[in-house]
Amino acid sequence: MPTMVSMSPLLQSLNAEQRRAVTTTEGPLLVLAGAGTGKTRVITVRAAHLLEKGVAAEQILLVTFTNKAAREMQERLLSLAGKQAEGIQVSTFHSFCIRLLRQHAAFLNLPSSFGICDGSDQITAVKSALRELRIAETAIHPRAAQSRISLFKNSLISVEQAKDQADDDWDLGVAMVYEKYQQHLQRSRVLDFDDFLVLSLKLLNEQETVRKQLEDRFRYVMVDEYQDTNGPQYGIVRAIVQNHQNICVVGDDDQSIYGWRGADISKILGFEKDFPGATKIHLLTNYRSTEEILDAANKVIRNNSKRHEKELKSALGSGTTVAILRMEDESHEASFVCSEIDHLVRIGEAHYRDIAILVRTAQQPRSFEADLRAMNIPYHLVGGMSFFDRKEVRDLLAYLRLIANPADETSFLRIANIPARGIGKGSIEKVVAAATAAGEGAFPTMRKMVESGSLGAAPSKGFQQLRTALNQAHALAKQGDLVALLRTLLTSIHYRDEIDRIYPDEATRNLRWNGVMEVLNFAENYQRKASKPTLQGFLEELSLNENDDRDQEDQGDAVTLMTLHAAKGLEFRRVYLVGVEEGILPHTRSVTEGHVEEERRLMYVGVTRAQRDLTITYCEARAKFGRLQSCHPSRFLFEMREKEPPQGWVPSGAPQMAQTAAPAPRKAKSVVTGRKRRKKR
């Protein structure tokens, strides 16, 4: 216990639990920070406290999952501890690993200029692997294969092991796709997101000097959002701290919602086992939400079996009741929510910026967007189709990536004939076959083929045009003038004409061109901010920095419409949690695959975003594939009200025939009675 006389002003602003977390500086420490319990505050004050104790800033490493979080931490640190905090390294796992890999590329036999294979490139690579293997996409879903491959990588399972383990055709097919996929990445000289982590881990495991170097430098390591840590990330942290054990992880097992991305909740559940002698601290005082909201959250989440038991307590006290409302269908739902928002703002009860509409799936926003627009309610949509998924943006980026890394096959194939320049399907096929056989990039392969005259006149001519355009741009890339590069490129490929040609509609045309201009803006910004702007750096930033449109402040006074996944970490005075139905939340697929607990955490995340007012809606029916289908309120709503589902309620994932049989086993699982007693203490 620190004595009062020596307590620094830093610590005085904290509650007892938080203070204990901050002052426990040595040895492994697990901070279970429930939603709204001042997690960021604890992390930043803890770092500042370390500095106060005389630890050099350079010895502190703070790992986050998103760039946004990293930036926020950095800012908070500067305001807490001033200039000396600048030396603290705050980075995401991914950027930390990329830097490490570029430094030690030689050891891993990597080109130091490797490119980044993002999500949609991964799908493209999987698809081309399937085509190569003559496997129909209906037999093996590209997306399913991709996520399995990612799982293989994160579990350090090699292609050979995957093949050995396969015990049916599907598994074997995926293992073969995995092999082709890896070859594709290799000859394209790109790494996917999993590679960053896995290769970094390999580096640390096999190069003791590198590991030692990091261990000596980073004497104090903190990991934010530890519940989202996957196997390789855990391994990396562990390798750095294994001797000094000064590892502090902060997170909330109840908010682990990235299992499908490889996040391993057992890491936060088993921290004390992984790091014997660890201190465990619960932060349970919630400064965000009213008692009613936390009560609803607690009642839902306690139905999970795999968790650290805890219940949040509100520091705010009582407020309004949580409303659970039944809607006819999704258009009624949307118009109800929008009218209410409109009304509340009109009577001065609320600001747009204080309101969020949270959805489970990316297509739910559709009905809401229509109504929001019709009612002139300013809003911004987060998640779903990202700016970087837009066709024109991806085209342009493919050009840039090809300039930075001529071996990049996906990018080459994407723009080889955009705009059309006589390189058709036939020649593309020939080039891919040759590139695959040679294990080289498609662009260099095609150059050789053109030079040896093994391609027709039209494609050869087209290729020369492309090459000229790229060379010209490449020269400007070397000078670091990205804006000039983009302008030159756009001119030389006549991209404006291409857009005008494809989109006869004036409005779409402008919209598309705006996307292109937006990339120019990004480049301008990057060039201004970066100390040493390079094309590679620019592309890296674009791939790693999710475009942070989550910032409410940046959006002016507007309603936020977003997915639950995007909402984690944010808070709003008033929240509408919509579409809370069996089949959506929990999602059918999660139910059939046995991931209901993660869905429940998603529900929990949604509920705990609200500060004062929470309205939950569910629909009686909802359009699926253009056809209206009836649906049932989510099991989580019954849990929340401690009620049994009524007769005729059909849980998602249950076969339609077995309506009477299905609820029986679920009852025992979802309705936990006898817990009420434990709640009051």
Next chain:
DNA sequence: TGTGTCCGAGACGAA
């Protein structure tokens, strides 16, 4: 080789 149209399958979340 480039363009247009039709058809059928399809939908979870994203650094």
Next chain:
DNA sequence: CTCGGACACA
């Protein structure tokens, strides 16, 4: 309903 792929055309 909405996308992408296949196929048929110029």
